[in-house]
Amino acid sequence: MARIALLVLLLALLASAPLWIGSGYALSVLVLCNLWAVFAISWDFMSGQTGRENFGHGMFIGTGAYTAALLNLHTVVSPAACLPIAGVAAAAVAVVIGLPTLRLKGPYFALATLAAAAILQRFTIIFWEQMGGEEGLSGLSSLVSSPVGFYYASLAFLVLATGALVTLAASPWGILLRGIRGDEVACDAAGISTTRHKIGALVVSAFVAGVGGAMYAFFQLQAGPYLLGVNTSLSVIIMSYVGGIGTVYGAIGGAFLLTGLGEGLRRFGEYRLLFNSVFLIFIVFFLPRGLFAPLWQRLRRRAETA
Amino acid sequence: MLEILLYGAVTSAVYALLAIGFTLVFGVARVLNLAHGSFYALGAYLTFAFGTRLGLPLFAAGPCAVIAVAGFGVVVERVFVRPLRRSPLAVLLITLAVALLVEQGLFLVFGSEVRNVPAFVAANVSIAHVDLGGQRVLAFVVSLALLAALRTFLLGTRNGAAILAVAQDPEGAQSVGIDPNRTFSLVMALSAGLAAAAGVLVSPFLTVQPTMGLLPMIKAFSIVILGGLGSIPGTLLAALALGYSETAVAYLTSGSYTELVSLVAILLTLVLRPSGFLGARAAM
Amino acid sequence: MRTTVIGLQFLLAAVIGMSAPGQAAPAAAGAPIRIGITTPMQLAVGRDSQDGAQLAIDEINAKGGVLGRRLEMVVADETENPETGITAVKKLTSDEKVDVLVGGYSSGVTLAQLPHISTAKTIYLGIGAASPAITAKVKTDNENYKYIFRVNPLNSKWLAASLVDFVVNFVGAEKGLKKIAIVGESAKWVQDLVPALKKGIVDGGSQVPLAEFFDVQTSDFSPLFSKVRASGAEFLVVIVSHASSDVLVKQWYDARVPIPIGGIDVKSQDPDFFGRVGGKAIGETVLVGFLRAAVTPKTIPFWDAFVKRFQRNPVYTAGGAYDAIHLYAEAAARAKTIEAGPVIKELEKTDMVGTAGRIAFDDTHDLRYGPGYAQVMFVQWQEGGKRAIVWPKERADGKFVLPAMAKK
Numbered sequence: 001m002a003r004i005a006l007l008v009l010l011l012a013l014l015a016s017a018p019l020w021i022g023s024g025y026a027l028s029v030l031v032l033c034n035l036w037a038v039f040a041i042s043w044d045f046m047s048g049q050t051g052r053e054n055f056g057h058g059m060f061i062g063t064g065a066y067t068a069a070l071l072n073l074h075t076v077v078s079p080a081a082c083l084p085i086a087g088v089a090a091a092a093v094a095v096v097i098g099l100p101t102l103r104l105k106g107p108y109f110a111l112a113t114l115a116a117a118a119i120l121q122r123f124t125i126i127f128w129e130q131m132g133g134e135e136g137l138s139g140l141s142s143l144v145s146s147p148v149g150f151y152y153a154s155l156a157f158l159v160l161a162t163g164a165l166v167t168l169a170a171s172p173w174g175i176l177l178r179g180i181r182g183d184e185v186a187c188d189a190a191g192i193s194t195t196r197h198k199i200g201a202l203v204v205s206a207f208v209a210g211v212g213g214a215m216y217a218f219f220q221l222q223a224g225p226y227l228l229g230v231n232t233s234l235s236v237i238i239m240s241y242v243g244g245i246g247t248v249y250g251a252i253g254g255a256f257l258l259t260g261l262g263e264g265l266r267r268f269g270e271y272r273l274l275f276n277s278v279f280l281i282f283i284v285f286f287l288p289r290g291l292f293a294p295l296w297q298r299l300r301r302r303a304e305t306a
Numbered sequence: 307m308l309e310i311l312l313y314g315a316v317t318s319a320v321y322a323l324l325a326i327g328f329t330l331v332f333g334v335a336r337v338l339n340l341a342h343g344s345f346y347a348l349g350a351y352l353t354f355a356f357g358t359r360l361g362l363p364l365f366a367a368g369p370c371a372v373i374a375v376a377g378f379g380v381v382v383e384r385v386f387v388r389p390l391r392r393s394p395l396a397v398l399l400i401t402l403a404v405a406l407l408v409e410q411g412l413f414l415v416f417g418s419e420v421r422n423v424p425a426f427v428a429a430n431v432s433i434a435h436v437d438l439g440g441q442r443v444l445a446f447v448v449s450l451a452l453l454a455a456l457r458t459f460l461l462g463t464r465n466g467a468a469i470l471a472v473a474q475d476p477e478g479a480q481s482v483g484i485d486p487n488r489t490f491s492l493v494m495a496l497s498a499g500l501a502a503a504a505g506v507l508v509s510p511f512l513t514v515q516p517t518m519g520l521l522p523m524i525k526a527f528s529i530v531i532l533g534g535l536g537s538i539p540g541t542l543l544a545a546l547a548l549g550y551s552e553t554a555v556a557y558l559t560s561g562s563y564t565e566l567v568s569l570v571a572i573l574l575t576l577v578l579r580p581s582g583f584l585g586a587r588a589a590m
Numbered sequence: 591m592r593t594t595v596i597g598l599q600f601l602l603a604a605v606i607g608m609s610a611p612g613q614a615a616p617a618a619a620g621a622p623i624r625i626g627i628t629t630p631m632q633l634a635v636g637r638d639s640q641d642g643a644q645l646a647i648d649e650i651n652a653k654g655g656v657l658g659r660r661l662e663m664v665v666a667d668e669t670e671n672p673e674t675g676i677t678a679v680k681k682l683t684s685d686e687k688v689d690v691l692v693g694g695y696s697s698g699v700t701l702a703q704l705p706h707i708s709t710a711k712t713i714y715l716g717i718g719a720a721s722p723a724i725t726a727k728v729k730t731d732n733e734n735y736k737y738i739f740r741v742n743p744l745n746s747k748w749l750a751a752s753l754v755d756f757v758v759n760f761v762g763a764e765k766g767l768k769k770i771a772i773v774g775e776s777a778k779w780v781q782d783l784v785p786a787l788k789k790g791i792v793d794g795g796s797q798v799p800l801a802e803f804f805d806v807q808t809s810d811f812s813p814l815f816s817k818v819r820a821s822g823a824e825f826l827v828v829i830v831s832h833a834s835s836d837v838l839v840k841q842w843y844d845a846r847v848p849i850p851i852g853g854i855d856v857k858s859q860d861p862d863f864f865g866r867v868g869g870k871a872i873g874e875t876v877l878v879g880f881l882r883a884a885v886t887p888k889t890i891p892f893w894d895a896f897v898k899r900f901q902r903n904p905v906y907t908a909g910g911a912y913d914a915i916h917l918y919a920e921a922a923a924r925a926k927t928i929e930a931g932p933v934i935k936e937l938e939k940t941d942m943v944g945t946a947g948r949i950a951f952d953d954t955h956d957l958r959y960g961p962g963y964a965q966v967m968f969v970q971w972q973e974g975g976k977r978a979i980v981w982p983k984e985r986a987d988g989k990f991v992l993p994a995m996a997k998k
Contacts (some may be wrong), residue, residue, distance in 0.1 A: 025682060125778075126562070221706070224702065281403040429843065556810065
């Protein structure tokens with residue numbers, strides 16, 4: 001009961017944000033929080049559930065962003081229609097990359113995805129005429145021109161994606177995926193096609209990230225190679241970790257905290273990243289299972305024993 | 307052709323030095339240390355600091371830097387890694403945070419612009435009309451020497467044998483009285499020292515800036531995985547393969563494709579030979 | 591437990607709220623004019639942008655400010671990441687409510703910021719990024735992009751033109767070196783520039799036996815030098831900005847490449863570059879817009895004042911920031927207001943002597959190039975780290991020296 005109340009309170013807080021946040025800048029940071037939360041939960045759905053850590057999540061985000069950007073600049077497809085197309089494009093990348101690599105374990109899969117993302121990043125530089133090279137693609141239209149409107153669009157998307165992914169995670173399929181994380185050999189022995197399911201999870205993860213990437217492009221009005229880069233991929237992992245890997249929703253807290261922190265530390269000027277890394281060390285050190293998910297779970301246990 | 311042979315040799319030797327420490331740490335502690343690139347960067351920067359700021363002669367500044375970084379490696383292991391060793395992902399992230407911290411520290415202390423470490427050996431060497439900077443030759447020779455020394459240490463001393471034992475079977479090693487914690491610290495010190503040595507050796511002919519550790523780190527990571535996690539001969543083989551393929555591609559085709567070729571090679575290798583060249587542990 | 595979680599919510603709100611300052615007072619008469627500097631604070635170009643601006647601000651305030659109001663500076667870190675760059679602009683315009691923006695370095699970041707600057711209807715004076723795309727929309731979408739001006743550096747297409755002039759008329763005609771190898775980092779701005787460069791050189795009577803690109807992250811240039819030597823080139827033109835040109839130069843020196851080197855090397859413009867490569871840049875001749883020479887009557891006084899106050903040599907963004915603030919102050923004074931519309935009209939009429947040349951804008955709000963306006967020089971590193979201007983002739987103050995290993 002307490003948890004439902006808390007959830008409602010949080011949602012109310014977020015939904016009413018434009019009313020009590022007086023700053024256009026802070027509102028846009030919240031939009032970024034929403035979008036990074038989408039990136040993080042999409043990562044956590046795949047890697048948290050199946051235990052296969054994807055070190056190249058940027059390739060799905062970036063594919064979504066660039067697909068949307070290219071469609072926007074060269075065709076008459078409306079920004080809203082670009083979103084699902086971007087998701088499908090990212091999902092296609094997931095199939096192409098996932099099929100040969102999902103057999104790999106742990107660090108091997110990590111390296112493969114890292115390399116794949118880096119290869120896509122190279123492509124934006126090699127095909128600079130179409131993809132804008134290191135300058136990226138700019139001059140995109142906005143999805144929703146009013147900042148408040150975009151905020152609600154991003155929030156709605158976050159809620160939708162979270163709902164969908166949490167439901168999937170709680171479904172029999174989710175149990176199966178976690179089974180694969182627990183003991184893949186046993187699953188194989190039981191006749192389950194683990195590869196097919198892993199690819200499925202990767203495709204879902206990629207689709208959500210791709211749509212998120214497209215939204216991101218239409219918010220920033222720009223798509224650049226950095227989205228495909230190792231920093232983006234690592235940020236998503238860190239956010240999920242801070243949130244609590246494997247819970248999907250935990251990643252939201254991680255994304256909000258880290259994005260908010262990155263901006264909130266601006267007052268420290270050139271010491272900003274230094275404090276950022278110190279903060280990160282503290283979190284990983286003292287809260288090895290993350291910050292948000294364990295708290296939420298403790299609340300549930302409290303409620304159950306009460 | 308000769309140029310590819312000679313330049314590729316230097317590149318491979320340095321890569322090997324960088325990657326071997328990484329493999330040792332994984333083999334013994336089963337963790338991936340993302341602060342490895344920081345050891346490399348610190349080796350170069352401390353040489354600069356000792357040499358230029360403190361005025362030590364280079365042949366003293368280099369080794370001092372290596373020892374200092376080895377010590378730093380032990381500190382990282384004790385303070386950050388050891389408490390979290392049960393969770394590989396936690397170790398990954400905390401070492402990443404340490405790497406970021408070091409990078410920021412370097413920015414703030416030394417500034418963002420590149421620093422100059424003078425060549426240890428100013429003379430030039432000419433091998434059959436191929437001009438090699440003396441520093442490159444030194445890097446090659448010293449790398450080989452260090453690798454040989456490492457081999458002797460691992461095979462010929464008690465501590466070395468302890469390391470190999472823990473890498474093979476941590477519980478078994480413990481039951482014969484080997485202290486795994488002490489071994490981890492030792493391995494970390496070795497790993498940090500070797501990475502720092504690589505940084506010291508290349509700093510005169512490569513760049514010295516705060517972000518210098520990232521790319522070598524990714525290369526080391528790739529080499530270690532390609533060679534087969536935890537396999538020393540595999541690492542050496544992969545270092546050779548990567549070093550030479552990069553050099554050959556750059557000579558034979560355009561220099562703008564070398565990174566792409568490396569990446570595709572890595573991906574293909576993983577797809578075709580999932581456990582790496584000599585990986586004993588199954589990767590599937 | 592519940593309190594902890596609720597506490598966390600407030601922490602989150604506080605973290606975000608931390609960035610919303612006490613609202614800046616509306617611009618009442620007498621309130622300071624706020625200048626927003628957006629620059630990568632950790633880099634030397636960033637530090638110098640701030641310090642150059644500070645110098646200008648202090649000078650202007652000492653003389654009574656602008657329209658009776660003091661100038662004030664607010665800095666936001668744009669880093670080299672477009673996402674951070676965009677939030678920096680949003681912070682400055684929506685929270686700090688600055689009256690004008692000055693800054694820039696990475697073209698990728700600046701291009702990402704432009705639409706958001708346009709939405710904020712704030713004047714932007716670019717002082718660091720050279721991409722032609724930055725001022726492209728000023729003419730084509732004037733209503734939205736009229737706020738954008740480029741004070742510094744020259745549009746890279748002008749840099750290419752001056753490079754052609756140097757290669758054809760100095761290297762070719764005067765020094766007799768007509769076989770030119772071109773190597774550039776694999777980046778869009780270079781890819782844009784090289785075809786025009788090649789054509790200009792060939793039209794001018796020289797040959798280009800080799801034009802190659804290399805990866806920005808290249809750390810081993812020996813294959814490249816090998817190819818350059820094999821091509822029979824007599825002069826090596828390099829076009830480098832983000833790649834590690836210190837490595838390029840050190841390896842050029844170490845490998846005793848018998849071909850003189852020169853061109854556009856952004857990092858080599860820095861007066862301290864020579865020391866950073868252990869003197870191995872000797873003989874390299876690079877395009878420089880800003881150095882301690884009597885380029886204009888303001889150059890040396892500015893340079894010396896900067897060194898005196900900040901104890902280090904300035905880089906090009908320092909002069910750019912200094913000039914930008916001065917020309918903004920003058921335009922605002924002429925417009926008798928700081929409303930964007932009238933100030934833009936006055937900015938368009940700018941005709942001011944800056945620290946690197948005479949500043950005027952063309953019809954795309956881009957720095958004018960040509961005799962009498964902004965120009966660049968080709969400067970060679972010589973013995974002891976001295977820099978000698980070798981081209982154009984009117985400005986030359988030294989003689990070009992062939993590097994030792996190139997002497998036959």
